[in-house]
Amino acid sequence: MSRLGPLPRDKMDPDFARYFEELVRAGGRTGGPSVAYMRNPALFKVNQAMSDAVRGGSLTPVERQIAVLVTVRHHNARYAWCVQTRASLAAGVTRETVDAINERRRPQLTQASEIAVWEVADSLAGKRSLDDATYARALAALGEQRLVDLVSAVGFFSMVGTTLRAFEIDPPEDDPIPLKP
Numbered sequence: 001m002s003r004l005g006p007l008p009r010d011k012m013d014p015d016f017a018r019y020f021e022e023l024v025r026a027g028g029r030t031g032g033p034s035v036a037y038m039r040n041p042a043l044f045k046v047n048q049a050m051s052d053a054v055r056g057g058s059l060t061p062v063e064r065q066i067a068v069l070v071t072v073r074h075h076n077a078r079y080a081w082c083v084q085t086r087a088s089l090a091a092g093v094t095r096e097t098v099d100a101i102n103e104r105r106r107p108q109l110t111q112a113s114e115i116a117v118w119e120v121a122d123s124l125a126g127k128r129s130l131d132d133a134t135y136a137r138a139l140a141a142l143g144e145q146r147l148v149d150l151v152s153a154v155g156f157f158s159m160v161g162t163t164l165r166a167f168e169i170d171p172p173e174d175d176p177i178p179l180k181p
Helices: 014-025 041-055 061-074 078-091 095-102 112-127 132-166
Strands: none
Touching: 014 041, 041 132, 061 078, 061 095, 061 112, 061 132, 078 095, 078 132, 112 132
8 A cells, every 4th residue: 555645635735736737737757756745845846847758758768668667677666567568569669678677687679779778777777887799789879869868767757666665555456567576
């Protein structure tokens, strides 16, 4: 059971309550880690902007989703895994790749950029470091801007994963590919 529920409207700062209502009307993201962040309106707003920046970065949708899945898997973040497996499959990540990441195996990727994404995300999320050889391969495959966007995505989803784990935020009931133990 989740440790936090949504913040009741009557407990919200009036300015934040208006912002939040506009976000809800626009179909914005209000679940998952946002449940925690709404206790700090500035953080909530920055999180929304950061999420948009990560999604709008230079990585392809498949590259971004591989990085996201690897990161949230390392954090065992069940809510993010549920939401992001759906997004990954919709973006074109194969079920075989999703399953490999879920089983903590290296997926059978063929594109140099996707291999670099997996290696960097796995190294940063798993070992909290990036060795020179992996960095050089990633730089060659992705270029500087895409590598910066990749590292930023891993960092952002590490924050998301940490938040979800700390507050034990449960995934939706219709979890398509449950996170393995």
